[in-house]
Amino acid sequence: MDDPVTQAHPRLSVHDVTFYGTPLAGLETCWAALGVSRLSVLDTELFDSSFPMLLQRKGYAVEAVYHLFAGGSLTNDAQAAQDGLCRVIDAAARVHARTVYLLTGGRAGLSWGAAAERFCAMVAPCAAHAKAAGVALAIENASSLYADIHLAHTLRDAVALAEMAGLSVCIDVFHCWAEGDFDEMVQRALPRTALIQLSDYVLGDRALPGRAVPGDGAIPLERLVGQAIAGGYEHGFDLELIGPRIDREGRLESARRACDVVGAMLDRLGA
Secondary structure (H helix, E strand, C coil), X not given: CCCCCCCCCCCEEEEHHHHCCCCHHHHHHHHHHHCCCEEEEEHHHHHCCCHHHHHHHHCCEEEEEEEEHHHHECCCCHHHHHHHHHHHHHHHXXXXXXXXXXXXXXXXXXXXXXXXXXXXXXXXXXXXXXXXXXXXXXXXXXXXXXXXCCCCCCHHHHHHHHHHHCCEEEEEHHHCCCCCCHHHHHHHHHHHEEEEEECEEXXXXXXXXXXXXXXXXXXXXXXXXXXXXHCCCCCCEEECCCCHHHHHHCHHHHHHHHHHHHHHHHHHCXX
């Protein structure tokens, strides 16, 4: 007999990168098994002709869409980068997605400051387009191990760049929870935060990416989530679960357990 399907907390999504390589029909099976009502997807999914019909049929809401800006390099053609992002924004708007969040593209030989200025200039028409379309455009923080395709490797840098560009912020807690000014930067980020991504880290794990199911590691997630809620954060919490620990347990099994743990946490916090 199949396991009974339970409903995930309504503010939870499980990022589709958790099931990377799974076709849309398989993703639909995972979403149903998890009982999620919000989705966090890759931009390529927006262009699958069956995706909008699936959303309408099942009543899913799209919380966030991931996009790699400028093909991963800020030295690439600006017009092509703008056209690509605007195409994603338009597709996101058609399915009423709330947020498109970005990796900025890497700086190649540019200094950080010069690359930040170039990013702001390149993304400006897209920011205006997103605002007109009613879609939030956000920058996430990501490890410096992704410096080939991104600029913002601390929460401070992500917030500073978002402020420069007039964009929102996606806080990936896994990549910034141990920063010395984390609490201060969360407070600075919250007024423009469009998405918070959650996973855990087990001390001493050197795997890449070394993510764990919330509750299995050392990140004080309940305190951090409580801080965000108390600070007025009203949007979704996205579970991004990738890496050897997730693969060993099983992607769906890990995601189901994460939904249970974080859902109970959100209930305790009155979210």
